[in-house]
Amino acid sequence: MSLWEFERHARGASLIHRVDARVKLTALLFFILMVTSLSGAGWTMALYAALPLLATGAARVPLRIVILRALAVIPFAAMAGLFLPFIPPAYGDTLIPLGPFTVSGAGLARFAEVTSKALVCALCVATFSVMTPFSATLDALRRFGAPPAFVLTLSLAYRYLFTLREEAARMIRARDARGYAGRGLAAAMVAGGMVGALFLRTHERGERIYQAMAARGFTGAASSMPSAPLQAADWVFLTLSAAGIALIRIAAL
Amino acid sequence: MNHAIAAAGLSCVYPDGTRALDGVSLTIAEGERVALLGANGAGKSTLLLTLVDLLPFAGAVTVFGAPLNRDTRRQARRCVGLVFQNPDDQLFSPTLYDDVAFGPRQMGLEEADTATRVERALRAVELWDARAKNAFHLSFGQKKRAALATVLSMDARALALDEPTSGLDPRARREMIALLAALPATLIIATHDFALAAALCPRSVALNGGRVAADGPTAAIISDGNLLDRLGLA
Amino acid sequence: MHIPDGFLSAPVALGAFALSGAAGAFAARRIHEDFDERRAPLLGVTAAFVFAAQMINFPVAAGTSGHAMGAAFASIVLGPYPAFMVMAVVLALQALMFADGGVTALGANLLNMGVVCLVLYPLFAAARAPRSRGALLAASAVYAWLTVVAAAILCAVELWLSGVVPLSAALPAMAGVHAIIGAGEAVITAAAVSLTLAARPGLVNTATPVEEGA
Ligand SMILES: Nc1ncnc2c1ncn2[C@@H]1O[C@H](COP(=O)(O)OP(=O)(O)OP(=O)(O)O)[C@@H](O)[C@H]1O
Ligand SMILES: [Mg+2]
Numbered sequence: 048m049s050l051w052e053f054e055r056h057a058r059g060a061s062l063i064h065r066v067d068a069r070v071k072l073t074a075l076l077f078f079i080l081m082v083t084s085l086s087g088a089g090w091t092m093a094l095y096a097a098l099p100l101l102a103t104g105a106a107r108v109p110l111r112i113v114i115l116r117a118l119a120v121i122p123f124a125a126m127a128g129l130f131l132p133f134i135p136p137a138y139g140d141t142l143i144p145l146g147p148f149t150v151s152g153a154g155l156a157r158f159a160e161v162t163s164k165a166l167v168c169a170l171c172v173a174t175f176s177v178m179t180p181f182s183a184t185l186d187a188l189r190r191f192g193a194p195p196a197f198v199l200t201l202s203l204a205y206r207y208l209f210t211l212r213e214e215a216a217r218m219i220r221a222r223d224a225r226g227y228a229g230r231g232l233a234a235a236m237v238a239g240g241m242v243g244a245l246f247l248r249t250h251e252r253g254e255r256i257y258q259a260m261a262a263r264g265f266t267g268a269a270s271s272m273p274s275a276p277l278q279a280a281d282w283v284f285l286t287l288s289a290a291g292i293a294l295i296r297i298a299a300l
Numbered sequence: 301m302n303h304a305i306a307a308a309g310l311s312c313v314y315p316d317g318t319r320a321l322d323g324v325s326l327t328i329a330e331g332e333r334v335a336l337l338g339a340n341g342a343g344k345s346t347l348l349l350t351l352v353d354l355l356p357f358a359g360a361v362t363v364f365g366a367p368l369n370r371d372t373r374r375q376a377r378r379c380v381g382l383v384f385q386n387p388d389d390q391l392f393s394p395t396l397y398d399d400v401a402f403g404p405r406q407m408g409l410e411e412a413d414t415a416t417r418v419e420r421a422l423r424a425v426e427l428w429d430a431r432a433k434n435a436f437h438l439s440f441g442q443k444k445r446a447a448l449a450t451v452l453s454m455d456a457r458a459l460a461l462d463e464p465t466s467g468l469d470p471r472a473r474r475e476m477i478a479l480l481a482a483l484p485a486t487l488i489i490a491t492h493d494f495a496l497a498a499a500l501c502p503r504s505v506a507l508n509g510g511r512v513a514a515d516g517p518t519a520a521i522i523s524d525g526n527l528l529d530r531l532g533l534a
Numbered sequence: 535m536h537i538p539d540g541f542l543s544a545p546v547a548l549g550a551f552a553l554s555g556a557a558g559a560f561a562a563r564r565i566h567e568d569f570d571e572r573r574a575p576l577l578g579v580t581a582a583f584v585f586a587a588q589m590i591n592f593p594v595a596a597g598t599s600g601h602a603m604g605a606a607f608a609s610i611v612l613g614p615y616p617a618f619m620v621m622a623v624v625l626a627l628q629a630l631m632f633a634d635g636g637v638t639a640l641g642a643n644l645l646n647m648g649v650v651c652l653v654l655y656p657l658f659a660a661a662r663a664p665r666s667r668g669a670l671l672a673a674s675a676v677y678a679w680l681t682v683v684a685a686a687i688l689c690a691v692e693l694w695l696s697g698v699v700p701l702s703a704a705l706p707a708m709a710g711v712h713a714i715i716g717a718g719e720a721v722i723t724a725a726a727v728s729l730t731l732a733a734r735p736g737l738v739n740t741a742t743p744v745e746e747g748a
Contacts, residue, residue, distance in 0.1 A: 049436070050434060050436040050437065051436070051437050054434070058432070075637075076637065079539055079636075079637050079638055080638070082539070082540070083540050083544075083547075083636075083638050084544065116632065116633050117633050119632060119633045119634040120538040120633065120634075123535060123536065123537065124538070126535070127541065127693065127698055127699055129707075130699040130700060130703050130704050130707070133699075133700050133702070133703030133704075134699070134700050135700060157697060157698060158698065160540075161540045161541045161696075161698055163540075164539060164540025164541075165538035165540040165541060165636065167540075168538065168539035168540055168636060168637070168638075169539070169633040169636075172629070172633040172637065175630075176631045176632070176633070180394075181394060181631065182394030182395045182398070182432075182434070184630065184631075185394055194562075196574055197622075197623070199574055199578065200574060200577045200578045200619065200620075200623045201578070201581075201623050201626065202392075202393065202394050202578065203392055203574075203575055203577075203578020203581070204578045204579075204581035204582045204585070204623050204624065204627055205394070205582075205627060205631070206392055206393070206394065206434065206435070206436070206578075207392075207578065207579050207582035208581075208582040208585050208586065208627075209436055210388055210436065210582070211579070211582045211586035212585065212586045214586065215586040215587065215589045215590055216589065219589065219590060232721060235718050235721035235722050235725070236721060236722075236725045237725075238590050238722050239721060239722035239723065239724065239725020239728075239729070240726070240729050241590050242587050242590055242604070242607065242722055242723075242725070242726040243725065243726035243727070243728070243729030243730045243733075244729060245586060245587060245590070246580075246583055246587075246607070246611065246726060246730060247729070247730060247733055247734060249579050249580060249582070249583040249586075250576065250579075250580075250734070252388075252389060252579050253576035253578075253579040253580070254576070255384060255386070256389050256390075256392050256575040256578075257575045257576065258349065258382075258384070258389075259382075259384055259389050259390045259392070260392070260402070260575060261354060262352055262354060262377050262381075262382040263377065263402055263403035263406055263450065263451070263454060264374060264377055264378065264403060264406035264407055264454075265402075265406055266406070315736060392575070
């Protein structure tokens, strides 16, 4: 995926798009904290899932894009699910047949709980990241007082992530174009050589970026960032989202 | 006549022992436009980097009257804007605007002052409308122009350009040459593009193996078959 | 294996944040010892590299494929403290932009993938003490293997403490599978170090690059 594809829906004219990233980030964190602090799944989880979906709809971003990004949690959940048959049943537990296995009812409930929490949180992260250009996220972090060195590193990581992935993809293509079909140890050694080569290029790039920065007067200090005040619309969004998130949480008590 | 850049006995050895520059002497007058010719590995890029003290060197360099050393290099880097060959090295910020604002901000300018300069530089390269984009989203030709804008915003008195037309299609190349022709600054341009040298630079300096092999009128140098043969440029 | 939000109980998530935070504060103070902070661009591109390197996968056996994790390699070439910062950035970026790994699990993921490399680094340093090429490559391989297996064990323990998986099954399974994945990682890391060593000997473990800076 290219950066263009990745940030395709990040800029838009919708109200949600125009909300300050500081506000979106705050709402996101509040959302995640509230969802993860729930005990048990159920209808509250469905209500929480509705919030990012609502935002996606309001921003007129294709739902598919958000859901696809949120699915990143599935492999981990599937891995954890593999252990379901091995959970010893608790006292008075119901045993539930699941394919060739019987699994502990309590274990299954716990698994459903954590997996749905993971999905709902990932949905919200995906909504945030699909609808916010990363440059705005960086500004927000800077204004929240994140260490300048950390923000600079984060910004460079994101900037070159896509460039280096393209470089890696070109190397892989060049390897496979030569009819490569290695296995086992030999394959791992070839892969290692490619990783090393990619690192050398990365390192050279790092040196040249450093020179390009130094040539323009970079001394290690972060450049200043004018602070922009929040608009009325930002406050409205913050209040509404926080109220919605809190209400669901209170109703679940 | 005032010298923009004067180098005497300039040598540069890379840590692996490669002697990339070997006693280079040259002077460039203020307002002059000089092409730096030479085969791959001749030392062009290295020379540009040493002129603003980005590589350790031996010998003497004077930039707008000030001898180049640790204490003066900040000033030298302000006076000589360096544009790298690969624009991906130069455009490292989240947005094009931030990239162009990087230099002015490092100079400690007010944000309002920075904004004026950024707008002027981006308009000069016709990329003002793309200011919110990430460099990754630009075409290669746009990236090359954007890289130029990142030093135009610093109001440098001299520009050192490393292969400004390499990798450009014919039209983007013509646009770049026209853009450079309109700049008032002293120019030193490392290039393999003879047409660019002929169009922009009355004078050329040819490097070979880290030494100055020829220094004179561009027209004479690029029509000297024997010389080009020796330089590996024929 | 990035732990998502929701899988960890509050005490586990908070405890992991405390440990990673402490390690981060320590690394931030020590980073200047072997890294010139004006070299910050190198950290950023190395973080991007760790992402990109994950694309380079290779078939292990029976249709499965392994891929480079990169954390151990980053520690070997940059030194442990800068590499820790790189991993923090990688994980933050993945959690915030790719929904890969949870925001509340950031502490735990950093513990598994960053702190582990930091803690095991002295072992690597001791093993490569003979300063021969062979010792360096062997130490790199063992270090990479250990970090992968230790990360898997920690992950299993964290999930167990959170009441999601039974330890009796998860620990051997996770450790066992990652012992195999780790072998691939070990070969990859050693081969990558070997290539880097051949091309730019100065890069490996003299953490600062060779030519001078501003
Ligand atoms: N980082 C480096 N480490 C070691 N040697 C280097 C390094 N960079 C360049 N060199 C060597 O220095 C010499 C001069 O290189 P330089 O990049 O200045 O050439 P150039 O004239 O710009 O060539 P090109 O037309 O290919 O850009 C070459 O022999 C090159 O191999
Ligand atoms: Mg060059």
